Amino acid sequence: MTLKDTPATTLAKVDRAGKIVGGIVNDSSLRRYLEGIPGIDAVGLEARAGSFGTRSIKTTSKAWALDRIIELIDLTTLEGADTPGKVRSLVAKALLPDPTDPACPRVAAVCVYGDMVPYAVEALGSAHSAGRDDGINVAAVATAFPSGRASLDIKLRDTAEAVADGADEIDMVIDRGAFLAGRYSTVYEQIAAVKEACRRTDGSYAHLKVILETGELATYDNVRRASWLAILAGGDFIKTSTGKVSPAATLPMTLLMLEVVRDWHRLTGEKIGVKPAGGIRAAKDAVRYLVAVAETVGEEWLDPHLFRFGASSLLNDVLLQRQKVRTGHYSGPDYVTLD
Numbered sequence: 001m002t003l004k005d006t007p008a009t010t011l012a013k014v015d016r017a018g019k020i021v022g023g024i025v026n027d028s029s030l031r032r033y034l035e036g037i038p039g040i041d042a043v044g045l046e047a048r049a050g051s052f053g054t055r056s057i058k059t060t061s062k063a064w065a066l067d068r069i070i071e072l073i074d075l076t077t078l079e080g081a082d083t084p085g086k087v088r089s090l091v092a093k094a095l096l097p098d099p100t101d102p103a104c105p106r107v108a109a110v111c112v113y114g115d116m117v118p119y120a121v122e123a124l125g126s127a128h129s130a131g132r133d134d135g136i137n138v139a140a141v142a143t144a145f146p147s148g149r150a151s152l153d154i155k156l157r158d159t160a161e162a163v164a165d166g167a168d169e170i171d172m173v174i175d176r177g178a179f180l181a182g183r184y185s186t187v188y189e190q191i192a193a194v195k196e197a198c199r200r201t202d203g204s205y206a207h208l209k210v211i212l213e214t215g216e217l218a219t220y221d222n223v224r225r226a227s228w229l230a231i232l233a234g235g236d237f238i239k240t241s242t243g244k245v246s247p248a249a250t251l252p253m254t255l256l257m258l259e260v261v262r263d264w265h266r267l268t269g270e271k272i273g274v275k276p277a278g279g280i281r282a283a284k285d286a287v288r289y290l291v292a293v294a295e296t297v298g299e300e301w302l303d304p305h306l307f308r309f310g311a312s313s314l315l316n317d318v319l320l321q322r323q324k325v326r327t328g329h330y331s332g333p334d335y336v337t338l339d
């Protein structure tokens with residue numbers, strides 16, 4: 001697929017991207033633009049990220065933060081050994097995270113492989129958001145996740161099938177090989193094409209999260225460029241990692257992506273979401289991310305439309321901490337499911 005074949009909806013974004021990069025979107029204009037972005041002060045970035053762990057939080061704020069973290073979780077299972085039964089258990093947990101407390105909030109979404117989408121949709125039943133704000137979304141990883149090593153045609157079919165099966169959100173991976181080789185227009189065109197594959201028959205779109213796989217991009221400068229590229233190409237969210245590569249999400253990388261989103265908002269007025277994913281398991285770490293969001297882009301971003309945690313086990317620790325805040329003690333190790 002080339003830009004010439006790109007459908008009309010995407011062309012509006014291409015026009016805007018063209019205005020921003022200063023001409024036709026191709027390898028040379030993208031290279032000029034992306035490589036012209038000033039380099040990162042790594043020491044300053046890491047110091048800012050480190051400072052988010054030094055805030056003290058009142059008990060009332062902690063209770064609020066724990067509930068908010070739950071509401072921002074994409075509760076995830078992405079294992080080769082996943083089964084319909086495992087997905088049903090995940091959905092049961094998403095629907096009722098704490099069986100002893102009906103007031104416990106629900107997670108934002110369940111995140112599964114594409115072939116598991118029908119089981120997630122069925123298990124959610126009337127709780128499936130399907131476009132409503134009061135339900136739980138189904139997110140599907142697509143585009144030959146986690147490597148992204150497949151033809152564009154296969155990536156588009158992977159995406160379209162998940163959307164047709166009821167996925168509300170698509171988590172795609174970028175072609176890191178193309179990005180690192182400087183073939184920016186290949187990455188751009190693939191993201192734009194996947195965005196089009198997110199189109200439903202009624203003309204609405206599944207939300208597109210673009211996974212950069214920061215652990216493979218290696219440098220802060222690369223992650224900043226990839227963030228701009230993903231947003232220019234039409235991504236609704238930028239996401240750090242698949243969870244299959246180490247390091248996965250880190251606070252400095254996430255902070256850097258939040259800064260790009262802040263700058264994009266200043267430039268265009270458009271709000272893009274951020275999703276750190278992989279390796280976030282402790283509630284106290286998740287609180288640091290909340291502080292980073294609030295102090296970088298503002299509290300408005302502490303909303304499932306604009307921020308998510310991609311995590312398989314974070315919910316368990318948040319429930320334990322929540323129980324402690326509510327009752328003053330832990331209920332014991334059997335309180336949460338450990339899957």
Ligand SMILES: O=C[C@H](O)COP(=O)(O)O
Pocket residue numbers: 076078111241242243244277278279280310311312313314
């Ligand atoms: O996107 C989410 C990740 O795959 C989950 O990673 P995790 O198991 O380290 O929480």
